[in-house]
Amino acid sequence: MYEYVDENHYGFKPPKTCRSVTVLISIYALHRDPKYYPSPARFDPTRWQALQAAQRPPNAFMPFSCGPRNCVGGKYAMLQMKTVLSTLLRHYRVLPGAECRSMQDVKFEIRITLKMNEKCAIRLQRRM
């Protein structure tokens, strides 16, 4: 759906001849589209194997957006997340919290980023 915007959120008034259109892409919906990710809620690391990933259009995965204004920190963020996760998992087992036993219990809150609600706390058990 297109909407003509006379004055956008930044207070910028485009000339009458200029059409300003705000387009939002739901990355949440894109990354859960069964067309690209069959059974999207299933934990399936094989989706990321080169052969399977090559079956999808390149922009079917775009957590860091794409194009000339994509995230400049994307590669750094991926490295940092892998480092933090692998360190955490080497030292702790991750267990479900008391109020969150399965994926059906997981509820999201939309902030600047998507966030799990408070009830979805996890438990960490130190590995021996």
Ligand code: HEM
């Ligand atoms: C998981 C972590 C991150 C995610 C999911 C993420 C996601 C994104 C997305 C979707 C955009 C495009 C926003 C738009 O369309 O307007 C963006 C832009 C940007 N990100 Fe990230 N980002 C992450 C981490 C980082 C880090 C670590 C840095 C810096 C070291 C960074 C710096 C930037 C900058 C400067 C832009 C603006 C680029 C531009 O407008 O040309 N981001 N990010």
